[in-house]
Amino acid sequence: MTKYWSSTVHRLDPYVPGEQPQDQPYIKLNTNENPYPPSPSVIARLKDTAGEKLRLYPDPECAQLKQAIAHYYKVSSKSVFVGNGSDEVLAFAFLAFFESDKKLRFPDISYSFYPVYCSLYDIPFEKIPLNAALEINVEDYQLSNGPIIIPNPNAPTGIALNLAEIESLLEANPDAVVIIDEAYVDFGAQSAISLIGKYPNLVVTQTFSKSRSLAGLRCGFAMGNENLIEALERVKNSFNSYPLDQFAIKGAVAALEDEDYFQEMRLKVITTRNRTRAALNKLGFKTLESSSNFLFISHPKFPAKNLYEQLKSQGILVRYFAKPRIDNYLRVSIGTDEEMDRLLSVISGLVSA
């Protein structure tokens, strides 16, 4: 009965997110969520939002949230776009900036939603291989002048580029949009936001899901030249007038207002990450240098797939990708210190067996 499906549906190979078990008491280190709750002031604001006014539509412009983001990052409100998580922001951006006539380039090992968006909109792409150390080599993107999307830090490696490297990408590709996907930037990489005034082809995307502990709320944003933001608004307003509900708008604003809490939680995750990495190294793991809230690890003797399964059977969920080049790696999100101690204890038992 596929006669009712459009050709688009026929060609799709949808993205599969990490497992979200709804009931089991797993230690959940598989989808890069923050182990700490949102700020108490965010939760209080959200409780206040649960009221009579839910009968009304949210502000379709999300003016209050755009102003809060603009104020926080010291840009103009017209340089800010907000969406239902950075996934929706990226979905709009692919349609707004990428075409069927020029190949989009991104790393061969990267966020696996990128080729899915390309399939959705029929955008040709070229995967540029990471080097043997699983790092992005920016020179590889300077050979032709065209669109690029790169996560910084990259996922699932966690490795970051510095700002000079990002700038070299922007300079080498002035005729096409370059998206820097900064979902994990708050855990140790340099943001490219400072460059949006200088490069009219730069779009930076971020999210409230990771560093601000609001994955359950769905709020992401983009920053860039006003002309690029206008393109995103046009696509959004041709798709859904109100993708952010009243909770997402109010909660995200409250999150930006509690800077002390944000800094404290961000630094806690970084501290736990660095400690966990050192402990894993001692157990014989190869661990990549991470600027994110996860570690990408591999053991010379114990296959990653087996470790994934054994960890799961002992109540610890991590992410395993059955993909070329990385099928002997595990991506381990950073949990609380107690959760990482439990991980280290279990994994130590597995690799000493």
Next chain:
Amino acid sequence: MTKYWSSTVHRLDPYVPGEQPQDQPYIKLNTNENPYPPSPSVIARLKDTAGEKLRLYPDPECAQLKQAIAHYYKVSSKSVFVGNGSDEVLAFAFLAFFESDKKLRFPDISYSFYPVYCSLYDIPFEKIPLNAALEINVEDYQLSNGPIIIPNPNAPTGIALNLAEIESLLEANPDAVVIIDEAYVDFGAQSAISLIGKYPNLVVTQTFSKSRSLAGLRCGFAMGNENLIEALERVKNSFNSYPLDQFAIKGAVAALEDEDYFQEMRLKVITTRNRTRAALNKLGFKTLESSSNFLFISHPKFPAKNLYEQLKSQGILVRYFAKPRIDNYLRVSIGTDEEMDRLLSVISGLVSA
């Protein structure tokens, strides 16, 4: 600097939603919101949702909500799709079912987002004129076998088709998908949900925004043959894994559980609508027979645009469309009895002047 825009962005003419003033104390009868708050049990559930677990992603499958909808409407869970408002559901459906090779048909006077979706995805369309009484003539859709979308009741007229008329559309167009957009169905029209088992080409969309007073939450859904629902899932999972946040999922489930409140509020709106219509008729207005939570009205002597402006200046917002055939009509959402008394008092002054 439009060199960075895709051809899609260049051709877009985005949808403009009704005004959402953020501060002024208007009587707001312009966007068909429910004048009554969500059920107290919904608000309580939403307050409970504002907690520590917001750090986690929502269930990408929204299994709990799909089960609740399936149970309520007595269909299988696999016949249910959920999205961020019925606008997002429709956006996915246009991409999933409509193609560039066959014209989509819808009424010339209808929900003005339909041609916007067509522009977004480059889908050709044909507007089928309503008759002189602004009614849909189903025979007009039986001349060719192709895709159709029709709101039932229609907007902004409020006029409904009966189930036999809907069935005749489905029978006349067996080779293409027919979407019945039931955003307003709970205010007096017959739902086509009972037909989804019989017609593999039928998709019915509904929303929690109107009859369940949750416009601020963003939750809509579609029902249809499992094969059609699978197409929607494929598109959604190629766009955004989690368009419904934890609040939307929990709040919508709670709304379905409070049937008494739903019936009470729905009937209150219907009663107020009928009373308001009778009063407007007495003032010399022509009012269309409405099965929705709004009235579409016209006065033989007083131009609608002037009335819109004068009502706004007196603190009452209604919707005016500067479009052919309906530029002498106003769409008036049904508010509380007090709000409608105020409207009747002000409008009586205007048309007696």
